[in-house]
Amino acid sequence: MRGAALPALTWLPPQASTVAAEVDRVLYVVLGISAFFLLLVTVLGAIFVWRYRERRQPQPGAAPSGNLPLEIAWTVVPLLLVVWIFWVGFEVFVDMATPPRDAYEILVTGQKWTWLFTYPNGYVDQNLHVPADRTVRLVMSSEDVIHSFFVPDFRVKQDVIPGRYTKLWFVAPQPGEHQVFCAEYCGTSHSDMLAKVVVHRPEDFDAWLREASDFLNRMGPAEAGALLFRTRGCAQCHSVDGTPGTGPSLAGIFGHAQRLADGTTVVADEDYLRESLLEPTAKVVAGYEPVMPTYRGRLNDREITALVEYLKTLGGSR
Amino acid sequence: MSGPAGVVRPAEVARPQRHYLNETPGLRAWLFTLDHKRIGVLYLVSLVVSFALGGVFAILLRTELWTPGPTIMSADAYNQAFTLHGAIMIFLFIIPGIPAALGNFALPLMIGARDVAFPRLNLASWWLYVLGASLAVGAIVLGGVDTGWTFYTPYSISTGTQVVLITLGAFILGFSSIFTGLNFLVTVHKLRAPGMGFFDLPLFVWALYATGLIQILATPVLGITLLLLIAERTLGIGIFDPALGGDPVLFQHFFWFYSHPAVYIMILPAMGVESELISTFSRKHIFGYKFVAFSSVAIALFGFLVWGHHMFVAGQSALASTIFSALTFSVGIPSAIKVFNWLATMYRGSIRLRTPMLYGLSFLFLFTIGGLTGLFLGALAADVHLHDTYFVVAHFHYTMMGGVVMAFLGGLHYWWPKMFGRMYDERMGRGAWLLLFLGFNLTFFTQFILGSLGMPRRYYNYLEVFRPYHRASTVGAYLMAAAFVWIAFYLLQALWRGREAPANPWGAGSFEWQTSSPPPVDNFRDLPEVRDPYDLTAWVYDDAAGGYVRREART
Numbered sequence: 013m014r015g016a017a018l019p020a021l022t023w024l025p026p027q028a029s030t031v032a033a034e035v036d037r038v039l040y041v042v043l044g045i046s047a048f049f050l051l052l053v054t055v056l057g058a059i060f061v062w063r064y065r066e067r068r069q070p071q072p073g074a075a076p077s078g079n080l081p082l083e084i085a086w087t088v089v090p091l092l093l094v095v096w097i098f099w100v101g102f103e104v105f106v107d108m109a110t111p112p113r114d115a116y117e118i119l120v121t122g123q124k125w126t127w128l129f130t131y132p133n134g135y136v137d138q139n140l141h142v143p144a145d146r147t148v149r150l151v152m153s154s155e156d157v158i159h160s161f162f163v164p165d166f167r168v169k170q171d172v173i174p175g176r177y178t179k180l181w182f183v184a185p186q187p188g189e190h191q192v193f194c195a196e197y198c199g200t201s202h203s204d205m206l207a208k209v210v211v212h213r214p215e216d217f218d219a220w221l222r223e224a225s226d227f228l229n230r231m232g233p234a235e236a237g238a239l240l241f242r243t244r245g246c247a248q249c250h251s252v253d254g255t256p257g258t259g260p261s262l263a264g265i266f267g268h269a270q271r272l273a274d275g276t277t278v279v280a281d282e283d284y285l286r287e288s289l290l291e292p293t294a295k296v297v298a299g300y301e302p303v304m305p306t307y308r309g310r311l312n313d314r315e316i317t318a319l320v321e322y323l324k325t326l327g328g329s330r
Numbered sequence: 331m332s333g334p335a336g337v338v339r340p341a342e343v344a345r346p347q348r349h350y351l352n353e354t355p356g357l358r359a360w361l362f363t364l365d366h367k368r369i370g371v372l373y374l375v376s377l378v379v380s381f382a383l384g385g386v387f388a389i390l391l392r393t394e395l396w397t398p399g400p401t402i403m404s405a406d407a408y409n410q411a412f413t414l415h416g417a418i419m420i421f422l423f424i425i426p427g428i429p430a431a432l433g434n435f436a437l438p439l440m441i442g443a444r445d446v447a448f449p450r451l452n453l454a455s456w457w458l459y460v461l462g463a464s465l466a467v468g469a470i471v472l473g474g475v476d477t478g479w480t481f482y483t484p485y486s487i488s489t490g491t492q493v494v495l496i497t498l499g500a501f502i503l504g505f506s507s508i509f510t511g512l513n514f515l516v517t518v519h520k521l522r523a524p525g526m527g528f529f530d531l532p533l534f535v536w537a538l539y540a541t542g543l544i545q546i547l548a549t550p551v552l553g554i555t556l557l558l559l560i561a562e563r564t565l566g567i568g569i570f571d572p573a574l575g576g577d578p579v580l581f582q583h584f585f586w587f588y589s590h591p592a593v594y595i596m597i598l599p600a601m602g603v604e605s606e607l608i609s610t611f612s613r614k615h616i617f618g619y620k621f622v623a624f625s626s627v628a629i630a631l632f633g634f635l636v637w638g639h640h641m642f643v644a645g646q647s648a649l650a651s652t653i654f655s656a657l658t659f660s661v662g663i664p665s666a667i668k669v670f671n672w673l674a675t676m677y678r679g680s681i682r683l684r685t686p687m688l689y690g691l692s693f694l695f696l697f698t699i700g701g702l703t704g705l706f707l708g709a710l711a712a713d714v715h716l717h718d719t720y721f722v723v724a725h726f727h728y729t730m731m732g733g734v735v736m737a738f739l740g741g742l743h744y745w746w747p748k749m750f751g752r753m754y755d756e757r758m759g760r761g762a763w764l765l766l767f768l769g770f771n772l773t774f775f776t777q778f779i780l781g782s783l784g785m786p787r788r789y790y791n792y793l794e795v796f797r798p799y800h801r802a803s804t805v806g807a808y809l810m811a812a813a814f815v816w817i818a819f820y821l822l823q824a825l826w827r828g829r830e831a832p833a834n835p836w837g838a839g840s841f842e843w844q845t846s847s848p849p850p851v852d853n854f855r856d857l858p859e860v861r862d863p864y865d866l867t868a869w870v871y872d873d874a875a876g877g878y879v880r881r882e883a884r885t
Contacts (some may be wrong), residue, residue: 015734018404021782023779024782024783025784031711034711035711035712035714035715035882038712039706039712039782040703040711040713040714041707042709042712043706045702045705046702046705048511048705049563049666049698049702050698050702053669053673053694053695053698054516054695054698056673057676057691057694057695059674060673060676060677061676061681061683061691062411063676064452064676064677064679064680064681065680065681065682065683066681066683069680069681070677070680071680072612072613072614072678072679072680073678073679074678075614075677075679075825076617077614077615077617077618077619077864078617078618078620078621079617079618079674079834080675082618082619083618083667083671084671086666086667087663087666087667090662091663091667092662094659094662094663094705095659097659097705097708097709098655098659098708098709099658100709100711101655101709101710101711101712101713102652102655102656102710102711103711104710104711105648105655105710105714106346106648106710107543107640108711108714108718109648110387116609120557121570125399134861156488157484157485157488158483158484158644160643160718160791162718162786163786164715167714167715168714168715169643169658169715169718170643171644171645171646172572173572173644173645174484174572174578175572175573175577175578176572178644188410191784191793193784193786195355195479195717195718195719195786195787196718197409197482197485197788198485198789199409199476199485199489200405200406200409201405202788202789202790203405203788203789203790203791203792204497204791209540228408234838236471260678263788274852288695296540299439317371328792
């Protein structure tokens with residue numbers, strides 16, 4: 013890795029992206045300048061307090077109460093240094109703001125309190141899997157409040173905002189696992205809004221994506237349904253613990269009668285649940301607005317079956 | 331008045347029977363007083379109560395962070411604790427802080443005025459403070475607030491907590507701040523002693539003047555922003571809410587347009603106090619008076635141009651971030667000028683390590699760390715990593731607590747004998763200072779490490795690797811709490827048991843030390859002669875007076 017040239021400063025996280033060493037270079041420049049000035053102020057202060065302490069020097073000595081060349085010196089020297097700091101910070105920032113071409117694009121959704129990563133083939137995962145040594149570009153948006161996508165090992169961070177897209181890119185040269193944090197306060201479980209970046213060897217990534225996307229074959233239908241429920245936005249409006257949200261809670265729904273907005277009643281069997289996914293506004297439960305979007309074309313038959321199987325497993329009184 | 335030995339002992343040096351504290355007794359006389367000194371004391375008491383409340387929340391949240399996951403409270407309770415700690419400390423303590431308590435007391439005395447220009451407005455300012463504080467406390471009692479003190483949208487629009495009540499409180503507190511700033515500006519312009527020019531003013535007055543400029547120019551923007559937030563929550567006007575076509579980042583621009591200049595409302599008066607302390611206790615003329623004075627004004631003006639540095643990764647354009655980064659560094663220069671001038675003031679002095687000076691020296695050290703770590707956050711690429719981590723938390727506590735609170739305590743110990751006519755126990759003062767200084771660094775230096783490791787702020791739960799740093803930080807917070815209790819104890823003890831204070835216990839040269847301790851209601855019997863407030867050579871210690879007296883001419 014590029015950062016290996018500076019092994020002594022080990023308290024920083026590992027440099028796991030190509031920009032990490034560049035960012036650390038900025039940190040070291042500022043650290044060097046800061047350490048120098050802190051030392052200067054502290055040592056001078058300590059010397060003065062010691063040499064000119066009351067017992068040693070009961071009366072102040074003769075000294076001027078101003079000196080123009082000195083004032084100019086300690087205005088101009090810090091000015092030049094901060095211009096330098098600005099410049100190194102700016103240079104690296106421009107690199108970070110300019111993604112290389114031909115990036116592998118992954119859509120990121122922040123929502124209270126999970127991250128969802130959508131791959132080009134439509135597969136959605138709760139962790140970010142990427143190929144090593146390839147530019148990855150994240151196009152990010154939020155479903156609710158502002159979140160912030162932060163990977164300390166990569167030295168990247170970008171707020172994720174509802175109603176617009178923000179972007180971020182990185183190249184992770186080596187396979188490995190890295191922590192994702194949400195860095196913008198977003199409510200109750202803000203500190204549990206975590207995920208992993210899993211960097212695969214380039215030759216293994218496609219195989220991983222193929223297998224992961226094939227979860228309907230790997231998992232039982234109810235288990236696959238639970239995954240879909242979390243990753244396709246259902247949990248945004250429907251709780252599974254009885255709490256009403258934008259939509260009715262789905263706790264213990266299967267086999268129970270539902271009172272509808274038009275006054276009739278319907279038993280929630282497989283067909284009703286399927287219809288509610290494909291024609292959500294056809295039979296709306298009383299007390300709720302007909303605001304659910306249709307999932308026709310967004311879920312295939314096997315996925316619908318998996319979701320229905322999952323809903324059957326939800327116990328709880330209503 | 332000059333005696334044969336050339337020693338002047340003006341009549342007011344003798345402690346008067348009647349002074350501003352006992353002239354008109356009774357609660358009513360205090361609560362509706364127009365005397366700037368009494369209003370300063372009223373503010374001091376209210377600020378200490380607020381500080382204690384904010385401190386309780388600090389101790390609660392540091393205790394919660396003793397272990398990852400639940401320790402003593404739920405995640406929601408923790409989110410309220412850090413919100414209330416921040417909101418109370420910022421809006422109820424540190425913004426009014428030095429100007430309202432120490433400034434109100436000292437400013438008219440320092441310029442030889444009978445009172446501030448608008449005494450009724452001054453009283454109104456305190457009453458508005460009480461009203462705003464009551465609304466904030468009401469918000470806590472009625473269920474609390476969990477938005478963080480920054481009230482970022484859209485979270486603050488959607489949360490079910492008492493956002494409207496506490497922002498209404500902050501809105502009212504804003505007027506309290508505007509009244510104080512306006513009052514000080516007019517007072518400095520119109521009520522200086524005859525013959526006292528701007529360059530005869532003590533630097534604390536310059537600092538309060540620059541603060542007043544920010545208070546009246548920036549605070550209205552906070553008022554507008556908070557009203558818009560209230561309108562968004564109650565009427566759904568769609569200016570910040572993305573669901574209604576609004577822009578949540580616009581709120582951040584509005585908020586920081588006030589709240590960044592506001593950090594200079596906090597730090598400038600502290601720098602003013604620092605100038606008084608360093609000069610007085612080094613027995614030296616302040617070095618580079620005009621540079622220190624104008625750097626205050628420069629900070630006040632540059633401070634308006636840098637708010638976007640809070641938003642480098644918030645979705646503003648890279649161009650905007652670049653411009654704000656460049657402008658941000660401009661604020662560093664006047665701060666550096668001040669630090670070097672204070673150091674130069676100490677050169678060849680006769681340095682007395684009394685309690686106020688210990689706070690002055692710790693300000694110099696801690697504020698330097700606070701300022702230098704600001705360079706990391708101003709540098710674009712470095713900020714991307716450090717933004718919204720504990721590094722930021724440590725940085726602003728070094729400036730706000732290591733800077734402002736240390737200067738507040740230094741100023742409090744400096745003017746305490748003048749305010750109450752009693753000396754506190756010097757040994758206890760030094761002991762509590764040492765405990766506070768050690769506790770402070772243990773608490774917040776560890777947070778620089780936490781932040782550079784990537785520990786985000788406002789986290790209830792944390793990864794196991796962060797535990798030792800959090801533990802050290804919590805232990806430091808307990809040490810600081812003990813130090814504050816100790817300080818409160820000996821300062822209160824001084825009111826009953828302290829020895830009577832002389833008119834000028836420290837040998838300072840500004841006007842307030844040339845009237846009795848405590849001063850009479852109308853401040854001065856005879857107005858002192860206007861001289862250079864930093865020419866300390868004529869002030870010599872006099873055993874009979876127990877303090878410093880002025881030797882007119884050496885014979």
